[in-house]
Amino acid sequence: MHTTRRTLIKGAALSPLALALTRLPVGAQDAIKVGSKDFPESIIIGEIYAQLLENAGLSVERKLNLGGTVIAQAALLSGDLDLYPEYTGTGLLVVLGESLADVPGLGGTPTAGTVVASPTAVDPSTAVYGYVKQRYQEEYNLVWLDQTPMNDTQALAVTRTFAEENSLTTVSDLVALASTVDLVFSAPVDFEERDDGLKGLRTTYGDFPATVNGVAPGIKYQALVDGDANVVLAFSTDAEIGFNDLVVLEDDLALWPPYHVAPVVRQDTLDANLGLADALNAVAQFITNDVQIGLNGQVVGPDAMSPEDVARAFLQEQGLIPA
Amino acid sequence: MNALDEHQSEPETAIAYDRVSKTYPSGNRSAVSELSLTVARGKLVVLLGPSGCGKTTLLKMTNRLIEPDSGSISVDGVDIHSLPAPELRRRIGYVIQQTGLFPHMRIEENIAVVPKLMKWDKVRTSARIDELLELVGLPPDTYRRRYPAQLSGGEQQRVGLARALAVNPETMLMDEPFGALDAITRSRLQLELRRIHQDLGQTIIFVTHDIDEAVRLADVIVVMREGQIVQAGEPLDIVTDPANEFVSELVGASDALRRLSLIEAVSVATPIGLGRVPPDLTIPAETDVRTAFGAMLSAGITSIGLTNNEGEIIGSLELDTVREIARTHPVGITA
């Protein structure tokens, strides 16, 4: 099946997008297999990693757009991937199956009404990264390289009008509003029952009335804009936040862990390719929330660019690869 | 119990059951119990009895569709367990109710099933298919390529008969083959079966619960009840001399009309000259009295002429004679 497919692809003039994402082995046995998950941000960052490695003289095989964390993690463990971009929060909650309470220094989720803003408190981003990195090494012999400043956490967002009318800046403000305004959340259907969803919000911020308008992830902003909901479960780097001029509410009682991105790499791959870590670490500092929102916005939509082109333009602009 | 000793003396034994028993795992009593019976070659033996009497079990043990628990059965002098069951079955014709035809096979394919299993060549098989279809009264050109569903029930059963006869077996087993047919078709097929049996002379075991069918077809009727033989004998004996109340009720021995159907008109004819000459109506002399009586009633006459094969009148049947037979012949049944 593979041979047939490759022959056909060579013979046809194909658009880069659809096939770039499922590109198959091109022969090099030691090609670094770079994966990503199935949403634009992960694909763009996967593409950034791939181009950095190619620039460092390594051959790369792309296995982008895989079906989510479980697939990517399983492929990494089996050696079908050498590396893929992962989020620290996802590593903690989904892969390790632990919670913020397990992270030393964070000492458990704050409860409703208590204020945990002491000057000596550990920075959650650093603590979670350090803990996840250590646990991955112990559990899986996998290495987290440097994390980005970008924190693509879950967040609650509302329209600017709604925020101004009700003077909302934090999640606590929103919860306080629940007694007078009917809150309708636009979110994936599992939001209501998840520990990092509505259930978690009620534990952390105290119980409050709300209904969930369960929708497919792709249309959750549409429901907010159309007035079918007044709060949307967002990711803080979603391009739609900018497109729709939404206000992201501060998670003031810290329900959600930080979600910084870093390449997760197999130890044997690192050992066999000495320049790999430096090549990838070079980009980490440049990926901020604003940068990422900009990149995400360039690939989404009917006339947008391919992730490959977006990644290349970004890397050239930062001087990480030659123009 | 060996009910057929009288028939066994001269003709050769075709099928012998020796103390055969069968109990089903689910049943609380034996389906067939210590049953012995010998069937003479060339006879058409009808197993008659109510449902659950064991007649079908006995039939199916003969070709090992059901295995007996104990006892032995031999067909043509060979113990049925001395050869593999499929091989045994290919030697024995088997006819069941019309549903037994293979619906996905054309008529010719249905008939060719056993020849094919016995690896006959195509030419021989094809010739045999034509021969058999002619035998059962279905023109081959019309019927060979049809599917069973395109045939009437009666036609299907003729095909079933042809299929069972395909490799000219010496023994035939027939399990209520005409049970699902309408009365007219059924009696027509019964006549055909008698004709074919007379022509080919196979040994036939035929299961039915229909006394009229049994009387019409059988050389020997074996009446069964609860897995055992109650009475065995020629149809007239069974009807006129039932062994007990059960047989009497089963065969409806008190039914005067049925008794009439067992008697040929010629045997009770009034000689020429004593009846009305010439008679208003004539029928063949071997017609049974019941049929003759029916003809008299519908024509509104009291005497009917009887003719021989050449069409000459050889006597007459008188209404008074019929009355007499119905009233007195035989005695001691209704008492």
Add this chain to the structure above:
Amino acid sequence: MNFDYMIDHWQEILVLTREHILLCAVAIGIALLVAIPMGIAVAAYPGMRTPMLVVLGAVYTIPSLAFLAFLIPSFGLGNKPAIIVLAAYAQLALVRNIQTGLSGVDPNILDAASGAGMTAWQSLMRVRLPLALPVLIAGLRIATVSTISLATVTAWIGAGGLGTLLFNGITFNRPSMILAGTVAITALALSADLLLRFAERITPASRALHSARG
């Protein structure tokens, strides 16, 4: 939503369609190899029916993503785990229909087959399977159509096929690409459905029935 993508990228769609067909064909082929003996066994031992269908029903309810993830450690990414998952999902429809078809054959006809001297194998091959064939093909049709649509999710593990268009279209919000993927998958499923409906009708058992009506 428009047809631009289809017009501009028809060659690529053809390549993906071909991949999709190959993936489904191999999966269904393997599924049949497993399901036919299983269906025959279940028909022969009715006691096995409920446990077997419960197990296959349970397999059917495993979320495809979890199933794929489960197979990656042993089979890696790509075609192999995709084919295994598709073949496993097809079992329920296939085994159930094979069993139903075989058990639905009139016992009188089977009695006639043994009575004519067919061995168990001959009876199965010449009578029982041919008569069960329309039901069996109906099961194959259901399994094939659902496999064609299920095969889209195997794009998640880099197995290619038309799912690539759908997922990329959804990920990057390209309605024209989603439309192209949807149209291609629907066309494929409908063609398979028609083809197998036709096959269902030309089996000897169906022909016999149709000729009776006609």
